[in-house]
Amino acid sequence: MTAHVRVPRGLRLPSDVVSDVGRAAFLTDVIAGLSADPKRIPPKYFYDERGSQLFEAITRTPEYYPTRTELGILTEHAADIARVIPDGAAMIEFGAGALTKARILLAASPVSVFVPVDISGDFLAGEAAKLAAELPDLTVRPVAADFTAPFVLPAEAEHRPRIGFFPGSTLGNYEPHEAAAFLRHAGQIIGPGGRLIVGIDLVKDVDVLNRAYNDASGVTAAFNLNLLRRINRELGGNFDLDTFWHRAFYNREHHRIEMHLASRVRQRVRVDGRCFDFRRGETIHTESSYKYTTELFRALAAGSGWRLAETWTDRDGWFAVHALVRA
Structure with missing residues (x-):
């Protein structure tokens, strides 16, 4: 690493x-x-x-519901989510991992440049190379970085509308004040008028x-x-x-x-x-x-410079994918 x-x-x-x-x-x-x-x-x-x-x-694993539930939401609502993404946008995925969820949105949306960011540089490079081979019309520019700290975007992502992607309920791994700080940090990277699609695990049994x-x-x-x-x-x-x-x-x-x-x-x-x-x-x-309710997350986003624009959930109400817009 x-x-x-x-x-x-x-x-x-x-x-x-x-x-x-x-x-x-x-x-x-x-x-x-x-x-x-x-x-x-x-x-x-x-x-x-x-x-x-x-x-x-x-x-x-059969017990770990968040990934398959979020994947189901992204698959079912991909066309709706794509409508909040501007044509020719640069998508920045924070904590990219295996890029499984990003593939769903990239296939359905007008993204031109994809910037996966992850601290595990070797793993990220391999996954980014696979994605570039699968989607030859997409410019893929991985960045090995701690995405919670400032990092430099590649030149291809400049002068384009930007959308952040933060799936996997990773925001829930932060203390609430840290989550608010990350949302402000993401807003600085994405820039004015930007959007952020974020996965949030909900309160449940x-x-x-x-x-x-x-x-x-x-x-x-x-x-x-x-x-x-x-x-x-x-x-x-x-x-x-x-x-x-x-x-x-x-x-x-x-x-x-x-x-x-x-x-x-x-x-x-x-x-x-x-x-x-x-x-x-x-x-x-x-x-x-x-774990958040939608109301608690709306308040967290609003206090961090974002407006909650759209929400998609699974039928059981276990997980939510939110679309935020810079306030």
């Missing part, structure tokens, strides 16, 4: 320099998170190459939510534990994965699923020469996934 580095257009930094910058940011966040009380690590660090592959496997993050096959557990494996590999950690277990549950008070890595024993762990003590049962909070 590499981090995006802002450099003058046409200048390429050596790969070892980019990797060093990415490692430094990763190390800083891990040291800060393990020093905090309670301990926590940002979920963006799940997504090394193996983490990205495991997440794609999660989306295929607690049993449905808990099963979705505790699949019987253990893929989500492997995804969560892979974060420790990555710390060991890239940051000189010595986590014993057998002494941690995946814990996920719905927090009713905050309307969110919480994912944790819980220590089975009292232990001391080392990362890059720094030591961190764990009590038995102490956890690292690795992810939150907030």
